Amino acid sequence: MRDILVHAANFRAWSGGVEFAARLAASLDALLTGAYIYPSPLYTMPPYGSPGLLAAILENARELEESARAAEKSFASWTAAFGATRSAWQVAEGYLPDTLAHIANWNDLVVLQRDPAEPWGGPIDLGTLVLHVDAPCIVVPPKVTQPRLGCIALAWNGSPEAIRAIHAALPLLQRAQRVVLFSGERREPFVEIGWKPPFDIAVHLARHAIEVERNEIFARDERAGEALLEAAAKVGADLLVMGAYGRTRFSEWIFGGATRHVLHEATLPVLLRH
DSSP: OOOOEOOSSSSOEEEOHHHHHHHHHHHTTTTEEEEEEOOGGGGOOOOOOOHHHHHHHHHHHHHHHHHHHTTHHHHHHHHHTTTTTTTEEEEEEEHHHHHHHHTTOOOOOOEEOOTTTSSSSSSSHHHHHHHHHOOOOEEEEOOOOOOOOOOOOOOOOSSSHHHHHHTTTHHHHHHHEEEEEEOOOOOOOOSSSOOOOOHHHHHHHHTOOOEEEEEEOOOOOOHHHHHHHHHHHTTSSSSSEEEEEEEESSSTTTTTTTTHHHHHHHHOEEEEEE
């Protein structure tokens, strides 16, 4: 992971998620890019606003952009204090999921802060971002600022999303002292013509010199997320890796509602890949 992107919801006071991203970038010797994205003033425009009101809204947007761009030096110096000596700063206007997805195209990992007090910081909004960004995302819970890789837990159910999440996490898994694989109920594949070769996740990880401890999770769908977090806490996991599965709406996830529960309740960082 050579390029890490962190969403900065507030450029006037840097969040714990930005500190987490800076420390992680320092440990991986990665370039850290901070991104502040504000909505287009057209979104806030009343349908029958006066020309004066229109001018005021556009002027406020220009002032916000100038202030955000001026935060580049603050971002660089603040993140450098945590070891991230290589940084970049992006300011953009638009719909956050689409714009963040565009910037993520040239990054290996996206760091998001769970903070319901900030725009797009609530669990459901974060789920929307994970689905739109189409890149590995680490969701950092409140009060967590130090990335630790002593023990990494993997949520495994054989789905393509789980495979992609674990594959994306390989650079982190190779640094972990311990990797624990939690196997849940396998998702039933869609009926289709053809045959796909079998995939053994333990063999795949062994090819990357990663040994895993295997554990089974037996829980009904409504308790799957709770059981997963309990199991991760029991082994002392510092990071949880899992696939994010969505069809027509955010509430449809692997392990039933496991991801939704994890996004609401996790006290450890979670790496998700759609």
